[in-house]
Amino acid sequence: MNSRWRELLWPEAAVWLALVVLLGTTLAAAFIPMRYGTAANLGIAAVKAILVAAFFMHLRRASGLDRLASILGPFWLALLIGLVVADLLAR
Amino acid sequence: MHDNPISSPFEGDVRQHWAAAQLGIWLFLATEVLFFGGLFTSYVAYRLLYSEAFTIAARETELTYGTVNTAILLTSSFAVAVAVKTERSDRVLARRLVLVTVLFGLAFLGVKGIEYSSDLDRNLAPGPGFPLEPAETQIFWALYWLMTGVHALHVTVGIGVMTAVYLLMRAHRVAQNSALLDVSALYWHFVDVIWIFLYPMLYLVGRS
Numbered sequence: 590m591n592s593r594w595r596e597l598l599w600p601e602a603a604v605w606l607a608l609v610v611l612l613g614t615t616l617a618a619a620f621i622p623m624r625y626g627t628a629a630n631l632g633i634a635a636v637k638a639i640l641v642a643a644f645f646m647h648l649r650r651a652s653g654l655d656r657l658a659s660i661l662g663p664f665w666l667a668l669l670i671g672l673v674v675a676d677l678l679a680r
Numbered sequence: 681m682h683d684n685p686i687s688s689p690f691e692g693d694v695r696q697h698w699a700a701a702q703l704g705i706w707l708f709l710a711t712e713v714l715f716f717g718g719l720f721t722s723y724v725a726y727r728l729l730y731s732e733a734f735t736i737a738a739r740e741t742e743l744t745y746g747t748v749n750t751a752i753l754l755t756s757s758f759a760v761a762v763a764v765k766t767e768r769s770d771r772v773l774a775r776r777l778v779l780v781t782v783l784f785g786l787a788f789l790g791v792k793g794i795e796y797s798s799d800l801d802r803n804l805a806p807g808p809g810f811p812l813e814p815a816e817t818q819i820f821w822a823l824y825w826l827m828t829g830v831h832a833l834h835v836t837v838g839i840g841v842m843t844a845v846y847l848l849m850r851a852h853r854v855a856q857n858s859a860l861l862d863v864s865a866l867y868w869h870f871v872d873v874i875w876i877f878l879y880p881m882l883y884l885v886g887r888s
């Protein structure tokens with residue numbers, strides 16, 4: 590019975606726990622005055638997103654083609670945001 | 681032949697069906713990144729231009745509702761991930777977990793509705809009667825309504841899809857090797873990931 594539960598919930602339960610802990614961390618960090626608070630919280634968000642993508646969305650065992658397709662969107666967005674920010678900072 | 685109403689173009693070739701479904705959903709999610717990407721970029725641009733106003737404006741978001749909703753979505757992703765996992769071995773458990781996911785989705789929308797009502801009570805919508813200064817704080821709040829509104833629409837679509845999947849599974853109309861649940865779950869996780877980024881952008885700014 591024990592091993593069946595473990596088989597069912599591992600690693601998803603561990604990932605969920607990690608996500609909840611990260612949520613608590615990011616919430617607490619928001620109240621601490623620090624130099625790069627925004628970057629830190631977005632960094633934590635990125636870690637959460639990668640956990641969801643790798644484990645819940647099965648990217649760890651997905652084909653190379655699917656993994657490539659999965660980074661297309663974020664890659665394009667990084668270019669867009671990067672160039673817009675570069676433009677604004679240069680004004 | 682067509683005992684499955686959701687007939688795929690690769691009947692009889694399971695491997696092909698799966699490969700096509702997986703690539704298809706990932707490409708679709710890439711277009712969804714395009715969709716949200718415009719709003720995310722606008723947020724970044726305006727925050728860079730009016731960082732002081734954004735800090736003032738963001739303090740007025742309801743942190744409790746936002747945090748509870750984040751926890752709700754993370755747990756709903758957990759539920760549907762386990763559902764996908766048990767689809768082969770225990771279909772009854774799998775479809776019950778899909779129902780649990782639907783319920784979490786409805787809970788998210790419920791909390792969002794209460795939050796919107798509270799925001800409107802405080803006149804936090806751009807336009808006449810907006811309570812904050814300077815005027816650029818309205819930009820943050822315009823982005824808040826747009827981004828959470830579009831996200832909530834996506835959650836609603838997800839709820840519709842998951843409900844359909846649940847009902848089809850209960851009626852035993854989902855074929856043994858169908859990618860339907862897997863693909864629907866990926867959409868749900870994506871909606872969760874969008875919120876994972878929206879949360880710090882909208883709720884955690886200016887709190888320290």
